Amino acid sequence: MELSSKAQKIYSAIDKETTKLGDLRKIAIEIKKDHALAMELWSTKEFLPRQLAILIMDKKLLNQEVIDQLDNDIQKHEFDERNNLMDWLMANQLSKDKKIISLIESWENSPSKLQRRVFWYYQARLRWMGNTNQTNTEELLDLIEKNLMKEEPEVQWAMNYTAGQIGKWQEQYRDRCILIGEETGLYKDEMVAKNCVPSYLPKFIPIEVAKLKK
Template sequence: MTTKAKELLAEIKPDTKLGDLRKIAKEIKKNHDLALELWESEEFKPRLLAILIMDKKELSEEVLDALCLDMAIQTYDERNNLMDWLMTNHLTKTKREKAILESWKDSSIVLQRRAFWSYQGRLRWTGKNMTDDTEALLEDIEERIMDEDPEVQWAMNFTAGWIGVYDETLRDRCVSLGEETELYKGDFVSKGCTPNYLPEFIRIETDKRATK
């Protein structure tokens, strides 16, 4: 292991703030070899930093598969955060990476399926994609959500929520989906946060936009 990698691993603590990781990454810029050294530590915060300094050009489909499989050793929240950072910082930046991301709907790797659905939800949340494939995606969610792994269920539910908010023609189906599955019904949410239970989520988020 290089001296730089050892120094960073000694510097980054479990309570290191995400903003501090971004500052460190800004100083390093891109350094894929260093990123791989940090990744091999198997520690959560160093892996977040590793993602920030990876070189997109080195992220082939095979490399991405390996990274996603590696994330499985982390806790539920940690691996989902790592996947979100990988998606946000790399997979949504160029047409090549977006094409890879969009090919993951039926991937055998759980986190890749989660990333596909999370990306579809974010597109609709930001108003960037209300295309003709929306109803087909909702049909897939209706058929598969109860058989999926928990993290994929969450992402499918997230996508159905934003479809319900922005597509009036499909809103009743999205509400009915939540009523039938009862996913996240009665879950505690922090003050100011929107519940994940679809009927409540769609009503609250729709009302917010109606008052603007």
């Protein structure tokens, strides 16, 4: 796809070595919503232009078919980039529309590992945004206990993170969530940078709970 002059100008201004997320957000604020331009930037197949594209998409034009195509495109990126793009899409577009949220809630058994990741990450997001009065917590924990170690790494992280958020915010499930980490050993040997919270649930949950008490 040949870029329009407007898209080419924006594309040329993005430097993969120096452009930061904050820079992309500033550009997006100036552009506002422009779905056609978003699709042009998306067609470059490059990480940063696609991040910007997500910010200026029109969520009203996103449906399962369009999301599936975006998903297929994202799958072609390397591991960290594809997770970043799908999480970015969820946070900035998919979670902003009630109709799309209904789709997200149907993705638990999606054939797409990235859509399954979104299902779980959205459940975690509900809780860290303060919506802890959820009726499906027992069901989610049952599924995590049953399927966590069978899942793809992309989905495992989101399932584990959901258990972490449940354990952080809902005291009645805290011991059960810590036990999930102890029994699976998932992320037990993970090395994290200073001041970063480890993903291993027996460490993650106490650290996060301590923050709540400050």
